[in-house]
Amino acid sequence: xxxxxxxxPGPTPVPSEVLLAMAQPIIHHRTPQYEALFVDVRAxxxxxxxxxxxxxxxxxxxxxxxxxxxxxxLSAGDTVVVVRAGKFGDRWLEMATAYGLDxxxxxxxxxxxxPAERLAETLKANPHAKAVLTQHSESSTGVLHDVRAYxxxxxxxxxxxxxxxxxSLGIADLPMDAWGIxxxxxxxxxxxxxxxxxxFVAMNDxxxxxxxxSTLPKYYFNLTxxxxxxTRNDVRFTPAVSIVIGLREAIRMIEAEGLANVFKRHDRLAxxxxxxxxxxxxxxxxxATPTPALTAVVAPEGVDSEKILAAYSQSHNITIAGGQGxxxxxxxxxxxxxxxxxxxxxxxxxxxxxxxxxLGQPVxxxxxxxxxxxxxxxxx
Amino acid sequence: xxxxxxxxPGPTPVPSEVLLAMAQPIIHHRTPQYEALFVDVRAxxxxxxxxxxxxxxxxxxxxxxxxxxxxxxLSAGDTVVVVRAGKFGDRWLEMATAYGLDxxxxxxxxxxxxPAERLAETLKANPHAKAVLTQHSESSTGVLHDVRAYxxxxxxxxxxxxxxxxxSLGIADLPMDAWGIxxxxxxxxxxxxxxxxxxFVAMNDxxxxxxxxSTLPKYYFNLTxxxxxxTRNDVRFTPAVSIVIGLREAIRMIEAEGLANVFKRHDRLAxxxxxxxxxxxxxxxxxATPTPALTAVVAPEGVDSEKILAAYSQSHNITIAGGQGxxxxxxxxxxxxxxxxxxxxxxxxxxxxxxxxxLGQPVxxxxxxxxxxxxxxxxx
Numbered sequence: 001x002x003x004x005x006x007x008x009p010g011p012t013p014v015p016s017e018v019l020l021a022m023a024q025p026i027i028h029h030r031t032p033q034y035e036a037l038f039v040d041v042r043a044x045x046x047x048x049x050x051x052x053x054x055x056x057x058x059x060x061x062x063x064x065x066x067x068x069x070x071x072x073x074l075s076a077g078d079t080v081v082v083v084r085a086g087k088f089g090d091r092w093l094e095m096a097t098a099y100g101l102d103x104x105x106x107x108x109x110x111x112x113x114x115p116a117e118r119l120a121e122t123l124k125a126n127p128h129a130k131a132v133l134t135q136h137s138e139s140s141t142g143v144l145h146d147v148r149a150y151x152x153x154x155x156x157x158x159x160x161x162x163x164x165x166x167x168s169l170g171i172a173d174l175p176m177d178a179w180g181i182x183x184x185x186x187x188x189x190x191x192x193x194x195x196x197x198x199x200f201v202a203m204n205d206x207x208x209x210x211x212x213x214s215t216l217p218k219y220y221f222n223l224t225x226x227x228x229x230x231t232r233n234d235v236r237f238t239p240a241v242s243i244v245i246g247l248r249e250a251i252r253m254i255e256a257e258g259l260a261n262v263f264k265r266h267d268r269l270a271x272x273x274x275x276x277x278x279x280x281x282x283x284x285x286x287x288a289t290p291t292p293a294l295t296a297v298v299a300p301e302g303v304d305s306e307k308i309l310a311a312y313s314q315s316h317n318i319t320i321a322g323g324q325g326x327x328x329x330x331x332x333x334x335x336x337x338x339x340x341x342x343x344x345x346x347x348x349x350x351x352x353x354x355x356x357x358x359l360g361q362p363v364x365x366x367x368x369x370x371x372x373x374x375x376x377x378x379x380x
Numbered sequence: 381x382x383x384x385x386x387x388x389p390g391p392t393p394v395p396s397e398v399l400l401a402m403a404q405p406i407i408h409h410r411t412p413q414y415e416a417l418f419v420d421v422r423a424x425x426x427x428x429x430x431x432x433x434x435x436x437x438x439x440x441x442x443x444x445x446x447x448x449x450x451x452x453x454l455s456a457g458d459t460v461v462v463v464r465a466g467k468f469g470d471r472w473l474e475m476a477t478a479y480g481l482d483x484x485x486x487x488x489x490x491x492x493x494x495p496a497e498r499l500a501e502t503l504k505a506n507p508h509a510k511a512v513l514t515q516h517s518e519s520s521t522g523v524l525h526d527v528r529a530y531x532x533x534x535x536x537x538x539x540x541x542x543x544x545x546x547x548s549l550g551i552a553d554l555p556m557d558a559w560g561i562x563x564x565x566x567x568x569x570x571x572x573x574x575x576x577x578x579x580f581v582a583m584n585d586x587x588x589x590x591x592x593x594s595t596l597p598k599y600y601f602n603l604t605x606x607x608x609x610x611t612r613n614d615v616r617f618t619p620a621v622s623i624v625i626g627l628r629e630a631i632r633m634i635e636a637e638g639l640a641n642v643f644k645r646h647d648r649l650a651x652x653x654x655x656x657x658x659x660x661x662x663x664x665x666x667x668a669t670p671t672p673a674l675t676a677v678v679a680p681e682g683v684d685s686e687k688i689l690a691a692y693s694q695s696h697n698i699t700i701a702g703g704q705g706x707x708x709x710x711x712x713x714x715x716x717x718x719x720x721x722x723x724x725x726x727x728x729x730x731x732x733x734x735x736x737x738x739l740g741q742p743v744x745x746x747x748x749x750x751x752x753x754x755x756x757x758x759x760x
Contacts, residue, residue, distance in 0.1 A: 011406050023400065025384055026394050059441045061619070062617075066600075189406075196619065196622075219475045241577075242576075
């Protein structure tokens with residue numbers, strides 16, 4: 001028996017507690033039972049997003065939540081600044097193009113991030129820009145963008161900052177109100193330890209004020225209409241009931257650990273993974289500002305990274321991820337977010353050593369484990 | 381103990397077999413495992429939709445599937461014919477308005493349907509119309525529209541027929557190809573016996589040809605892009621993995637029964653419910669063309685139908701539904717679709733007798749049961 005282990009950067013494993021909660025009988029969404037569930041979930045989401053604003057759950061994937069944030073605040077012909085350095089950043093570009101907006105493209109090479117100074121200069125030169133679109137954690141390259149600094153830079157402008165936090169919510173600290181981020185959106189299948197299918201959008205007053213002038217057409221994702229229902233603990237359309245039931249349990253688990261501890265755990269797992277990978281002589285792809293959600297690693301010289309994924313899967317029944325687009329074959333990505341703990345990292349590194357040896361690479365067996373354990377042995 | 385029974389017109393109960401399938405570990409969506417799952421599900425969906433066209437699954441509710449069908453085939457300024465007689469018909473009207481289309485409104489009073497002749501006259505007078513938008517089963521009133529006749533009428537025109545089959549797929553026969561329906565869309569939470577969160581759209585060649593001229597902006601719901609992935613058994617964005625896993629099991633259960641038998645079962649349950657309700661002296665709301673998905677009943681003179689729902693819930697732990705919008709307080713709706721069988725109808729009717737008696741109405745105890753049983757005793 002090789003136990004199945006899902007160690008990709010999302011979707012992430014779902015704890016049995018959540019799976020069993022979700023296996024309870026479906027309840028109807030216009031009943032006192034659902035209302036009571038939704039009251040709990042609404043309050044819990046505000047705590048997770050660290051905001052006093054309402055967090056609106058939507059039946060969609062993370063990209064749907066991106067689109068909801070986008071179409072409710074913008075109009076065709078608007079100028080937006082896309083701050084990007086990876087595939088999910090590209091997605092903002094594609095969306096802006098699809099909806100007929102003018103894009104100022106502020107890109108960094110994959111594996112790097114865009115310094116806040118560049119955004120500051122861009123906004124100064126383009127005061128008519130309506131929004132800055134970016135990611136917090138860029139899953140495709142393993143980079144964490146400094147959205148705190150982006151928010152500080154954006155604050156003095158008419159533009160709003162829209163942050164895709166799909167792979168950072170419940171993983172890296174992102175105090176929406178304290179940092180002054182105007183829109184935070186996320187999805188269910190990463191830090192929240194749920195199946196994919198639920199998106200979330202939270203907007204502050206500055207962002208809500210943009211909805212009054214936004215002319216992009218919308219119906220399913222009309223957040224102004226959605227909010228009317230949510231604020232009375234109701235839903236506009238049939239919600240993804242079972243995932244909402246699971247969400248209450250996931251919030252309970254996260255809060256039992258403590259949100260600050262959850263962030264610390266992810267930081268430790270990420271540091272241990274990076275230390276382990278480097279101990280094997282491999283190069284990290286995101287050097288300066290790695291995300292705690294995943295670790296992107298450059299494949300050894302002459303090894304196609306797709307072969308590494310294949311060996312993880314075939315020899316060890318572990319799913320990791322490769323590079324996307326131009327990075328295909330060049331990097332592999334180890335997820336350590338959501339329902340992930342120390343010995344998951346140990347397993348991922350142990351498998352990596354075996355995989356590399358199988359592929360004919362020189363390996364100091366146990367070397368990555370030792371490096372990771374030193375991180376885990378730290379008292380802090 | 382009062383067993384919880386969900387007897388509303390959607391979401392419907394999810395069989396334990398499906399719940400347990402969904403409680404299996406989440407798999408990643410870019411793996412051979414998911415591809416094998418998706419191959420099964422793709423083929424099964426074609427059989428359920430009775431089409432050779434690809435059925436595209438989307439992470440959204442039924443309304444999202446309506447929007448996907450809409451924004452991929454139409455352009456702002458287009459004229460569309462909305463054939464409506466209930467709240468879900470109104471939704472097409474709202475969507476067309478939100479997207480800046482011209483609407484020719486062909487409405488029937490709630491509880492009735494629009495005769496195909498009216499649609500024929502409308503299309504003759506408006507040959508520039510681009511689409512006819514309607515429901516197959518109108519859940520808000522309990523009416524089944526004659527979409528077979530609508531398709532026959534639409535066939536000779538440039539317009540495509542877009543049918544919302546959210547509460548008829550796997551419930552009432554709807555052979556998409558044989559009837560020549562251009563677009564059929566549905567959702568997971570009714571006849572398919574799944575949790576809400578998965579929508580579906582199938583389009584024939586005539587409908588796909590419209591996507592080439594459609595200028596409504598779209599990104600998340602871009603079906604042209606989505607199809608490129610689906611035809612190679614891949615997905616564009618993270619899918620609602622757990623519901624897709626459940627879908628394979630639901631398809632297996634439906635096909636074990638046989639699709640034709642599933643339709644017969646729903647027809648029997650509906651006829652039995654109607655017979656039972658009428659035996660109690662109550663009036664059916666949809667007389668001429670009732671849907672087999674649910675039965676809408678006019679509340680007795682002087683009784684607010686909301687009191688009937690409340691009594692079902694409080695005294696018997698059964699969720700049914702009331703009227704929506706202008707029908708609130710006037711009708712109640714008993715669902716008998718999806719994972720519903722003979723003794724569920726008996727329970728619903730038995731509870732109805734007890735509820736009516738509690739509300740001071742004269743009741744011939746057992747009268748509705750007798751009427752229903754006569755239907756069930758029929759050998760056909």
